[in-house]
Amino acid sequence: MENYYLGVDVGSVSTNLVLIDDENNILCKKYLRTQGKPIEILKEGLKELKEEIGDVNILGAGSTGSGRYLADLIIGADIVKNEITSHAISSLNFIPDVQTIIEIGGQDSKIIIIRDGIVVDFAMNTVCAAGTGSFLDRQAYRLGIPIEDFGRMALKSNNPVRIAGRCAVFAESDMIHKQQLGHNQEDIVWGLCQALVRNYLNNVGKGKDIKGPVMFQGGVAANMGIKRAFESQLGLEVFIPEYFDVMGAVGVAMLARNEVKKKKFSNFKGLEIADVDYKVRGIECNGCANACEIVEICGDNKILARYGDKCGKWSNIKNENTKLA
Amino acid sequence: MCKIGIPRGMLFYDYYPLWAEFFEELGAKVVVSPKSNKEILNSGVLSCVDECCLPVKVFHGHVDYLKDKVDYIFIPKIISIRKMEYCCPKILGLPDMVKFSIEDLPPIIDTNINLRKNSYTSSKYKKAVYEAGKCVIKNSSKIRNAYKKAEESYQRYLYLLSKGVIPIEAIKMYNKTFVDLNYNSKKHDMSIMVVGHPYNIYDEYLNMNIISKLINKGIKVMTPEMVNKDEIIYYSAQLPKRMFWTYGRRIVGSAFSLIERDEVDGIIYLSSFGCGIDSILIDLIERKAKNKGIPFTLLTLDEQTGEAGIDTRVEAFIDMMKWRDKDDFNISTLR
The missing domain is CATH 3.40.50.11900 (Rossmann fold)
Structure with a gap:
């Protein structure tokens, strides 16, 4: 039987799972919408995985994404790694001489600068969501266009409308004004793609030395309009890897494989965890003025973890008998 | 005993040892607001003007916490502490912002410190020190002595910082005896x-x-x-x-x-x-x-x-x- 490694990327918008083998071939991938229910969706993903591939040997697992610690609790990861490193690892595997990675996800966007196979600089968006996927999602909704058709529509335009991309709120009002002036929809959509790219390059990519080969990944890479906008603004060809939407998960699966080979055992709990009944409870602790928001995760009535407190009052207790509040 | 409140925010981390020792030496009790927490942040955000930066908002929260617990709150108006230099505009206006944003405040000691054209040895600075101390005791020689003692504590604090002690720790230990610190090694x-x-x-x-x-x-x-x-x-x-x-x-x-x-x-x-x-x-x-x-x-x-x-x-x-x-x-x- 072949050996496989599981990579899990729990992001704000999507939860991705992949299985890779020793040669980095991807056996199967799952791209699911997180919908604010990371645990349920993760379980669903594992269940689908199990149904699809049947009984295989999974030797190790890794988790990444903003929900990586949560995912670790559920699956028992061998390695928990941040998104930047995971993305860099997987991109380097697909294009070894990649120099720039553009990653645009739902809530955050990143730029990773690589030279000679090493991450030398990176940046993530700050407190603003204007250069991210949710910006496009929102505007597509506003225009009444399914996000899946967005890119194709943008490609039809020859005459983009300039839309302010600095702030999602201003962009929306600017877009409405342009609509009311009678511009056609293709041009507005193409203008939005350009606005996102402009904002990304001015905000996240500010002062970064962007050199080719450039790789573009993350959920937004499905949008051909954005790819076209990047290519026209950078003057460089932009590559989109085959598994652009699960690159983070692939990277962490690769890291998990290395880790397991090094330590010779795995913490992975097996795909059976899809059947475990997880419950999450949250309370606001009233022990002090911090009023921390405590989260408790139970699996089959056993407390797996508590976190969210600043003082350790809750996270240190693992005793089942101590109930929350 | 006269109680002086010092909010734990803005220039607190620079000058706490100086301020606290000064007022204590004069015979006042110094009350410091607790470390920032959710309650303080919330009350600060509610009372402060909207366009301010976060630390100023939090500072408002600290003042709000102290206001019913002390006789005076010490928020000096530090305009300049070095020749030809200024502090941030928010620090310049801090006592005034607080006064107009929070109601029912005890008196604020908003000593003007402006050394843009003067030095620490100038009569102007001495006058400012007297202004700060006179709420506790109206005795210039006592105030002078208290400042001298406070200055010593402050120097010990600066020494700790120069040895690589992080201010949060240094504030706790500047008054204790310390022999060899070697934090850097x-x-x-x-x-x-x-x-x-x-x-x-x-x-x-x-x-x-x-x-x-x-x-x-x-x-x-x-x-x-x-x-x-x-x-x-x-x-x-x-x-x-x-x-x-x-x-x-x-x-x-x-x-x-x-x-x-x-x-x-x-x-x-x-x-x-x-x-x-x-x-x-x-x-x-x-x-x-x-x-x-x-x-x-x-x-x-x-x-x-x-x-x-x-x-x-x-x-x-x-x-x-x-x-x-x-x-x-x-x-x-x-x-």
Whole structure:
């Protein structure tokens, strides 16, 4: 039987799972919408995985994404790694001489600068969501266009409308004004793609030395309009890897494989965890003025973890008998 | 006994030992607000004007906490503390902002300190010290003596900082006897400079404990307060134009000094959203760091309390530094 490694990327918008083998071939991938229910969706993903591939040997697992610690609790990861490193690892595997990675996800966007196979600089968006996927999602909704058709529509335009991309709120009002002036929809959509790219390059990519080969990944890479906008603004060809939407998960699966080979055992709990009944409870602790928001995760009535407190009052207790509040 | 409240915010981390010892020496009881917490943040955000930066809002929360518990609140109006330099406009206007934003305040001791054209030995400064002390006791010789004692405590505090003690710790121990501190020689894999305004880098609630997080990862943390004064003056003078903000000069000078002398492996800039001074300082430091091939990252603080964002950035930053370290030879081809 072949050996496989599981990579899990729990992001704000999507939860991705992949299985890779020793040669980095991807056996199967799952791209699911997180919908604010990371645990349920993760379980669903594992269940689908199990149904699809049947009984295989999974030797190790890794988790990444903003929900990586949560995912670790559920699956028992061998390695928990941040998104930047995971993305860099997987991109380097697909294009070894990649120099720039553009990653645009739902809530955050990143730029990773690589030279000679090493991450030398990176940046993530700050407190603003204007250069991210949710910006496009929102505007597509506003225009009444399914996000899946967005890119194709943008490609039809020859005459983009300039839309302010600095702030999602201003962009929306600017877009409405342009609509009311009678511009056609293709041009507005193409203008939005350009606005996102402009904002990304001015905000996240500010002062970064962007050199080719450039790789573009993350959920937004499905949008051909954005790819076209990047290519026209950078003057460089932009590559989109085959598994652009699960690159983070692939990277962490690769890291998990290395880790397991090094330590010779795995913490992975097996795909059976899809059947475990997880419950999450949250309370606001009233022990002090911090009023921390405590989260408790139970699996089959056993407390797996508590976190969210600043003082350790809750996270240190693992005793089942101590109930929350 | 007269109770003087000192809010734990803004210039607290610079001057607490001086202020506290001064009032205690005069016979007053000093009450300090607790460490920033959710309640303080919420009350600060509610009372402060909307467009302010986060530390000023939090400061309002600290004042709000103290207002029913003390006879006076000490919020000096520090306009300038060095010749030809100014403090940030928000610090200049701090007592006035507080007075008009929070109701039912006890009297505020808003001593004017303006040394733009004077020195610490000038009669103007002595008068300011008297102004601050007279609420407790109207006796100029006692005030003079109290200030002298306070100054000694303050020097001990500065000594601790110069030895690499983080202000949060130094505030606890400046009055105790200390023999050998050698904080700088502790074992560590790499050193990171956490740079920014003191009220951002030392408020553990606002920055979600970034300093302890780094220390727990075996990293030596350097901050601007640990850099020698003369070094700061020397390196900040390299700028083509004079930096006329006192804190700006300290931040840029200390960062330049550590970069030029090759004492840091990476720089994390902590900035509060909307800070005007930071917008310039960040760029100056980032360019210098890039020139010398030192990794730099910026963390913007606002009201967010989810730690995932900061953790991801810090982890990725450390990963990057380690990765670069491992392949040391490759870096030279880079820039």
